[in-house]
Amino acid sequence: MSGAFTKSMARNIFFGGTIFFFLLFLALSFDTHSQLPKRDMRANITPQIAEGKKLWEVNNCIGCHTLLGEGAYFAPELGNVVVRYGDEGTKAFIQSRPKEGIPGRRSMPQFNFTDEQLNAIVAFLKHVNSINTASWPPNSQG
Amino acid sequence: MQFKSQAVAKPYFIAAIGLFVGQILFGLILGLQYVIGDFLFPAIPFNVARMVHTNLLIVWLLFGFMGGAYYMIPEESETELFSPKLALLMFWIFLVAGALTIVGYLAVPYATLAELTGNNLLETMGREFLEQPLPTKLGIVIVALAFLFNITMTVLKGKKTAISIVLLIGLWGLAVFFLFSFYNPVNVVLDKFFWWWTVHLWVEGVWELILGSFLAFVLIKTTGVDREVIEKWLYVIVTLTLITGIIGTGHHYFWIGTPEYWQWWGSIFSALEPIPFFAMTVFAFNMVNRRRREHPNKAAVLWALGTGVMAFLGAGVWGFLHTLAPVNFYTHGTQITAAHGHMAFYGAYAMVNLMMISYAMPILNGRAANSNKSQVIEMWSFWLMTVAMVFITLFLTAAGILQVWLQRVSDAPLPFMVAQEKIAMFYWMREWAGVAFLIGLILYIVSFFVGGKEEKAA
Numbered sequence: 001m002s003g004a005f006t007k008s009m010a011r012n013i014f015f016g017g018t019i020f021f022f023l024l025f026l027a028l029s030f031d032t033h034s035q036l037p038k039r040d041m042r043a044n045i046t047p048q049i050a051e052g053k054k055l056w057e058v059n060n061c062i063g064c065h066t067l068l069g070e071g072a073y074f075a076p077e078l079g080n081v082v083v084r085y086g087d088e089g090t091k092a093f094i095q096s097r098p099k100e101g102i103p104g105r106r107s108m109p110q111f112n113f114t115d116e117q118l119n120a121i122v123a124f125l126k127h128v129n130s131i132n133t134a135s136w137p138p139n140s141q142g
Numbered sequence: 143m144q145f146k147s148q149a150v151a152k153p154y155f156i157a158a159i160g161l162f163v164g165q166i167l168f169g170l171i172l173g174l175q176y177v178i179g180d181f182l183f184p185a186i187p188f189n190v191a192r193m194v195h196t197n198l199l200i201v202w203l204l205f206g207f208m209g210g211a212y213y214m215i216p217e218e219s220e221t222e223l224f225s226p227k228l229a230l231l232m233f234w235i236f237l238v239a240g241a242l243t244i245v246g247y248l249a250v251p252y253a254t255l256a257e258l259t260g261n262n263l264l265e266t267m268g269r270e271f272l273e274q275p276l277p278t279k280l281g282i283v284i285v286a287l288a289f290l291f292n293i294t295m296t297v298l299k300g301k302k303t304a305i306s307i308v309l310l311i312g313l314w315g316l317a318v319f320f321l322f323s324f325y326n327p328v329n330v331v332l333d334k335f336f337w338w339w340t341v342h343l344w345v346e347g348v349w350e351l352i353l354g355s356f357l358a359f360v361l362i363k364t365t366g367v368d369r370e371v372i373e374k375w376l377y378v379i380v381t382l383t384l385i386t387g388i389i390g391t392g393h394h395y396f397w398i399g400t401p402e403y404w405q406w407w408g409s410i411f412s413a414l415e416p417i418p419f420f421a422m423t424v425f426a427f428n429m430v431n432r433r434r435r436e437h438p439n440k441a442a443v444l445w446a447l448g449t450g451v452m453a454f455l456g457a458g459v460w461g462f463l464h465t466l467a468p469v470n471f472y473t474h475g476t477q478i479t480a481a482h483g484h485m486a487f488y489g490a491y492a493m494v495n496l497m498m499i500s501y502a503m504p505i506l507n508g509r510a511a512n513s514n515k516s517q518v519i520e521m522w523s524f525w526l527m528t529v530a531m532v533f534i535t536l537f538l539t540a541a542g543i544l545q546v547w548l549q550r551v552s553d554a555p556l557p558f559m560v561a562q563e564k565i566a567m568f569y570w571m572r573e574w575a576g577v578a579f580l581i582g583l584i585l586y587i588v589s590f591f592v593g594g595k596e597e598k599a600a
Contacts, residue, residue: 007304007370010377018384025388028407032335032400040331040399050328057268057326058256063189068398069475070334071270074176074188076558077475084557099184106179106559109187111253128330134405136397138472141555 039132052124055117064108066142068133074106077142079128084140090125091118143505145216147223152506153233154209155499159587161202161240162492166580168195173573177566186248193247193273199487200271201240204282206495207316207352208232208289211309213502214359215293219300224292232285232292239281243274265326269337272323279323286317304373305355305362308380312351319343331399338394345491346387346415346457353453353494354379357426357446360501364443365433375425382418390415393465397474405467412465416458419490423450439504439511441520441589445497448528452489460485460535472550477542477565485535488527496586503590513594520589526582533575541568 037043056062061078062071068079081090094113101107113121143149171191175181182191216223223229246255252268259275261267266276274282290313297306322339358376362369392408426447437443460482464473473479500520504512511517548561556564 005374007374007377010374010381011304014377014381014384017381018388021385021388025391028389028392028404029335032395032404035401036331036399039401040329042329042331045328053328053330054265057265058253058261060189060193060252060268060273062268062270063192063252063273064187066475067330068334070394070398071475072189072192073475073477073480074192101180101183104178104180106175106188106562107183109184131331131399133397133399134402136471136474138550139555141549141557 041127041130041132044127044130046123048120048123049127051117052120052122052127055113055121056124059111067128068131069136075108077137078125079131079133080137080140080142082122082126082129084142087122087126090122094118094121143217145222147226147229148213148216148502149506150223150226150229150233151209151213151502153230154205154212155503155506157233157237158202158205158209158495158499161198161205163583163587164244165195165198165202166576166583168192168198170573170576170580173569173576176569177573190247190252193252194244196271197247197273198244201236203491203495205236206491206498207313208236210352210356210495210498210502211289211293211313213498213506214309214356215296215306216300218303218306218359219297221296221300224295224299228288228292232288235281236285239278239285243278246275247273264324266324269323269326269333271341272337282320283317286320290314290317303369304376305358308351308358308376309355312348312355315348315351316344319348334398335395335400338391342391342394343388345486346390347384349491350383350387350418351380353449353490354383354422356494356498357422357449360442360446360497361426361429363501364437364439364446365429366435366437367429367432372429375421375429379418379421379425382414382421386411386414386417393467393470396467396470409466413462415465416454416462419450419454419458423454426450437511439501439517441512441517441524442497442501444521444524445493445500448524449489449493449497452485452493452528452531454489455532456482456485456487456489456535460539463539472546473542476545476549477538478546479542481535481538481542484538485531488531493528512589513592515594516589516592519585519592523582523586523589526585527579528582530575530579530582534572534579537568537572537575541565541572544568 061067064072064075066073066077066079069077085093094111095118097108097110099110168191171182171186172188172195175188175191212223212229246259250258255275256267259277261276264276266279267273293313294310297310319340322336325336327333354376358372361367362372389407390412392404393412395404395408427450430443430447464470464478464482504510512520544565545561548556548564549558
């Protein structure tokens with residue numbers, strides 16, 4: 001860097017550039033928020049789906065699984081699990097996990113959910129599956 | 143050391159290293175669970191071990207950042223710390239809160255922990271990296287505010303340098319963007335959208351400012367290059383960071399329900415994100431080549447050069463590998479992401495903290511640098527950990543490419559678990575590389591206890 005380019009010029013570009021791009025980011029975020037209602041299916045969110053999301057969170061499902069590709073990579077994607085297993089299949093899978101795990105295999109804990117809770121979880125996962133994700137994932141395997 | 147109050151940095155550094163050891167041990171447990179699925183099940187399920195692994199990482203890096211700031215700011219401001227007592231009090235609060243949180247994760251099921259800690263009052267738990275119970279999150283805010291108050295007051299009463307201004311912006315940004323961790327709407331798309339305002343704007347935004355200012359500080363001290371030159375570089379680097387990184391958040395908005403235009407914004411701006419890391423590498427090598435003095439602490443200089451190179455590789459190159467939307471369509475949420483995450487965090491944030499500790503600890507112990515013998519061991523630990531991390535990353539990348547092929551690209555996509563079993567060999571090799579990393583870390587700790595002829599007092 002030559003002597004013509006001084007520290008105070010660099011500082012001014014830093015503050016100016018940061019402010020400009022942060023404002024641009026805010027503008028894009030604002031626009032996104034105006035478009036989201038068509039994509040995130042918020043009109044369909046019921047108390048049951050909200051309960052399902054809470055169960056998803058307080059059991060730390062994201063600690064093993066991904067949801068729309070975000071989370072841990074130890075266990076399958078669940079944003080489209082209802083496509084693979086169906087509602088009943090998903091519930092049956094969660095219910096049938098052995099308490100002590102499966103010898104030698106990655107094991108999911110037995111959470112002892114009630115039927116009501118299982119219905120809420122599936123309702124939540126179905127809701128996530130209905131979100132417009134620009135055609136992700138590439139296929140039903142997630 | 144120049145100012146007595148810099149000594150408060152020492153407990154922060156020691157705690158950071160201790161928690162780092164915990165992080166690596168849990169990393170090894172996780173790596174083993176990848177291949178021996180029921181290892182420690184049901185006592186420590188994968189999700190619990192992962193939470194401990196990632197949360198310990200975050201907490202030890204924060205300890206390192208705080209310790210580094212407490213060490214650096216008095217010297218930069220040429221005045222004693224505003225309140226060393228407050229700094230020590232916050233140290234204990236943060237350590238106890240952190241330890242209790244980890245104990246909570248391990249001792250009771252997560253749902254019970256949520257119940258016990260008031261998650262029903264404000265539901266913030268159960269989101270990746272932000273799993274901390276509400277009291278811990280509030281504790282982090284209190285500690286961060288007290289820390290920022292302390293540091294800001296010190297800068298205000300003393301000299302204001304570019305390095306301390308960049309650090310302050312980074313630290314205030316860290317605190318402000320953490321507040322989004324308290325926002326958890328029931329709409330999962332909005333939840334994810336703002337979750338990234340904490341996670342992305344931390345690691346690909348304001349944390350890079352902390353990284354840059356630490357690096358600039360250590361380079362000034364060890365090379366003796368003119369401050370004007372170094373600070374000009376620092377401004378250029380952090381400018382590049384934020385003008386690419388802020389809109390670069392868009393690379394997380396490809397497939398979570400957000401509009402398709404983010405595929406353009408995210409791809410273009412995040413493709414530019416390697417530039418600041420490349421600049422950082424050039425910067426570090428340039429300054430060391432133009433050095434006006436031979437600093438006795440060769441290990442610290444090695445970490446400084448290493449953090450530039452490894453951050454560029456891990457965050458820059460491995461980030462770019464999967465950041466373009468058409469590529470990310472296939473790689474999103476696979477082992478490719480894990481590969482990138484490991485090398486980026488090690489290269490950028492673990493190494494910059496180790497650099498600061500390497501530079502400051504001998505001085506805090508009353509000498510300019512450790513004995514030659516101690517430095518040789520430290521440099522061995524540098525190479526062992528760094529090369530081990532390169533191999534961890536390469537094995538995870540190989541696993542990721544195969545996973546993408548088997549599960550997503552091939553004509554007959556395989557179910558997740560079937561694909562996982564086919565790539566198990568790479569997970570085994572990753573685990574062995576992890577063992578090498580642990581040996582490197584043990585050597586690193588050994589280097590603190592090796593005597594030998596000391597360099598002259600600082």
